[in-house]
Amino acid sequence: MKNTAQYIQSGQAVLGIEFGSTRIKAVLINQQGEILATGIADWENHFDNGIWTYSEAEIWQGLQQSYADLTQQIQDKYQVTLTKLSAIGISAMMHGYLPFDKQDNLLVPFRTWRNNFTQKSSQKLTALFNHNIPQRWSISHLYQAILNNEPHVAQIDYFTTLAGYVHWRLTDEKVLGIGDASGMFPIDSERLDYDQTMLQQFDQLISEKQYSWHIKALLPKVLLAGDNAGFLSEKGAKLLDPAGNLQANIPFCPPEGDAGTGMVATNSIKEKTGNISAGTSAFAMIVLEKALSKVYPELDIVTTPTGKLVAMAHANNCSSEINAWVHLFNEVLQAFDVNVNSQKLYETLFNQALKGSPDCGGLLAYGFHSGEHIVGLGSGCPMFIHPTNAEFNVANFMLSHLYAAFGAMKLGVDILLQQENVNIEQILAHGGMFKTQGIAQKVLASALNIPVAIMQTAGEGGAWGIALLANFLGKNNTLSEYLDHEIFIQSQLDVVKPEPTIHQGYEKFIKQYQQGIAIVQTAIEHIK
Structure with missing residues (x-):
């Protein structure tokens, strides 16, 4: 304890901070990647004037709260005031849209990845580039604003992601890690920069608008893992730590998206490896040996933090509907003056799910709180369908919602497995869905028919991943070598194999799930 x-106190520790959908987490590690302290701030996006957003004030309040929580833990645990660090990294939810003018003013409220109103833009750009451009990508948001003739577009001097924005304010550097950048605009995997041909195509596409800018000038500079991405400014130090204890001039690694930090946190950056993050959203990241044979609207092509091609099956919705029902069950218990710990409630209900029929007894659930591009929904409407001849009980109810949480993402992964014949020997999983040991892991393994592993360290998620990337600054080896030989050399895996009966039941469920999407679409059209 004294040595720690x-x-x-000597400033050798490394800090990683990640802005997730529902919490902002700060993690302090040592050079071996061991976690010394953590800090957390809860936050939640809100739906304002038809847009899922977080305000600028919430971004900075959340950052400061997570950092203050971290420093308080350090003070309580080690009786030390944090003043120096050896490196810092910032990560956040990928994609979205934060445009600024020449005076560095945010021109419109932050449009997060969760918005699905860019379908026209997405389709046009995908056809133009012959490269899938999902609705949540930053370039989709920009082009949709152009199609909508939004007046702010003419004033744009710079646009970026949430991680890029926070990094910029702390360091004055307009840069982005290649993984996060690959969710703004397509990357040329050989040049390790934005695709030059597509940049020119975009400029030609909007030439009649006669804007004063070219697209390349608006985008952050692309950096790779290990590159120096600037230093904490005096102003940035005060922004991060209003108490004034943290000193400036701390080096930063490139800011990265949550997909990239998830890959790092699970050591899934090599070809044939893959990981799945499951929380508010769910996405599978599979590192490819070669480019896909054609464009699939269900699959994004992004990169690892070192620039390797990755196929991403991204579902906007995962755990939100389960959380809503567990909250309702908790209200019922409280009405009877029964108080149950939240973790205990989740564990009990998740364990109950495995007592259900493998096909959920005919019950059907949809957790679409927002739109879901993989199944063609522009907006969301959670639904639970209980046919009169179904087996309606708690076990089947919970199992149907666990199945549904992975439904949209599975449809994307199935394309890789069945149409592209991608070989995935094992997938590493992380995120809030796996807090209850073994349950969601078994469901996911059986759904995909692939063994699913969880690392003990993976529970720390992307905040730990970006801390590892910050710690990688100045190393002489490759990122893969660093992770293999310095961080994961003694890591323990908990591997769950698919259960044939659950897999068969899930296949039956997913067919009904796909057929029932039309019901959800009808509900969306009639309940507005």
Whole structure:
């Protein structure tokens, strides 16, 4: 404990901060990647004037709260005031749209990845580039604003992602890690920069608008893992730590998206490896040996933090509907003056799910709180369908919602497995869905018919991943070598194999799930 206190006090520790959908997490690690302290701030996006957003004030309040929580833990645990660090990294939800003018003013409220009103833009750009451009990508948001003739577009001097924005304000550097950048605009995997041909195609596409800018000038500079991405400015130090204890001039690694930090946190950056993150959203990241044979609207092509091609099956919705029902069950218990710990409630209900029929007894659930591009929904409407001849009980109810949480993402992964014949020997999973040991892991393994592994460290998620990337600054080896030989050399895996009966039941469920999408679409059209 004393040695750790001296280690922190001497400024050798590394800080990683990630802005997730529902919480902002700060993680302090040592050079071996061991976690010394964590800090958390809860936050939630809100639907304002038809847009899913977080305000600028919420971004900075959340950052400061997570950092303050971290420093308080350090003070309580080690009796040390944090003043120096050896490196810092910032990560956040990928995609979205944050445009600024020449005076650095945000021109419109932050449009997050969760918005699905860019379908026209997405389709046009996908056809133009012959490269899938999903609705949540930054370039989709920009082009949709152009199609909508939004007046702010003419004033744009710079646009970026949430991680890029926070990094910029802390360091004055307009840069982005290649993984996060690959969710703004397509990347040329050989040049490791934005695709030059597509940049020119975009400029030609909008030439009649006669804007004063070219697209390349608006985008952040692309950096790779290990590159120096600037230093904490005096102003940035005060922004991060209003208490004034943190010193400036701390080096930063490139800011990265949550997909990239998830790959790092699960050591899934090599070809044939893959990981799945499951929380508010769910996405599978599979590192490819070669480019896909054609464009699939269900699959994004992004990159690892070192620029390797990755196929991403991204579903906007995962755990939100389960959380809503568990909250309702908790209200019922409280009405009877029964108080159950939240974790205990989740564990009990998740364990109950595995007592259900493998096909959920005919019950059908949809957790679409927002739109879901994989199944063609522009907006969301959660639904639970209980046919009169179904087996309606708690076990089948919970199992149907666990199945549904992975439904849209599975449809994307199935394309890789069945149409592209991608070989995936094992997938590493992380995120809030896996807090209850073994249950969601078994469901996911059986749904995909692939063994699913969980690392003990993976529970720390992307905040730990970006801390590892910050720690990688100045290393002489490759990122893969660093992870293999310095971080994961003694990592333990909990591997769950598919259960044939659950897999067969899930296949039956997913057919009904696909057929029932039309019901959800009808509900969306009639309940507005």
